[in-house]
Amino acid sequence: xxxxxxxxxxxxxxILTFASLYRAIVGPTPxxxxxxxxVIGTKTVVVLMLIGYIFQEVPYYLDVAIVYAxxxxxxxxxxxxxxxxxxxx
Amino acid sequence: xxxxxxxxxxxxxxxxxxxAGTVGLLRFPDALTRMHATTKCDTLGAGMVLVGLxxxxxxxxxxxxxxxxxxxxxxxxxxxxxxxxxxxxxxxxGRDKHAGGN
Numbered sequence: 001x002x003x004x005x006x007x008x009x010x011x012x013x014x015i016l017t018f019a020s021l022y023r024a025i026v027g028p029t030p031x032x033x034x035x036x037x038x039v040i041g042t043k044t045v046v047v048l049m050l051i052g053y054i055f056q057e058v059p060y061y062l063d064v065a066i067v068y069a070x071x072x073x074x075x076x077x078x079x080x081x082x083x084x085x086x087x088x089x
Numbered sequence: 090x091x092x093x094x095x096x097x098x099x100x101x102x103x104x105x106x107x108x109a110g111t112v113g114l115l116r117f118p119d120a121l122t123r124m125h126a127t128t129k130c131d132t133l134g135a136g137m138v139l140v141g142l143x144x145x146x147x148x149x150x151x152x153x154x155x156x157x158x159x160x161x162x163x164x165x166x167x168x169x170x171x172x173x174x175x176x177x178x179x180x181x182x183g184r185d186k187h188a189g190g191n
Contacts, residue, residue: 076170084177
């Protein structure tokens with residue numbers, strides 16, 4: 001029952017990730033694409049944690065999830081500054 | 090047993106919020122409203138799924154603390170990133186469209 005709930009949540013999040021990818025590809029402005037990629041990053045973090053609990057190897061996947069969250073945050077900040085000012089630094 | 094049921098309820102609630110955020114991302118008309126929907130998805134959805142994971146077997150107390158650290162990190166960084174993104178959208182393309190009265 002526990003494994004079934006983990007698998008259902010994981011598969012649902014993967015389907016929602018591909019639905020968000022539609023907005024990342026089609027989206028009319030760059031801001032729409034960045035918002036979609038930000039959501040995909042958060043979903044990837046959650047899917048990594050779910051995979052860690054499914055395979056019973058939580059420590060490794062937890063570290064990867066924390067680093068991925070950090071990289072996703074830096075990507076959004078960098079692209080927002082680029083859209084706003086034209087340069088990153 | 091009761092912990093497993095509570096964890097599964099949290100997982101399904103988080104999946105509901107992720108679904109609502111993705112529907113908002115696909116159907117809202119412009120970038121700022123899409124950002125509004127996806128920020129709910131990031132905070133409530135990811136928070137509920139990760140809290141629900143801490144009820145399951147497979148992690149020690151130390152790992153539960155690290156999962157809570159990940160939740161706090163997401164809750165701090167996601168609104169900050171959404172704020173930067175919304176400011177960029179407002180300053181570049183939205184001033185005439187979103188000013189609301191000017």
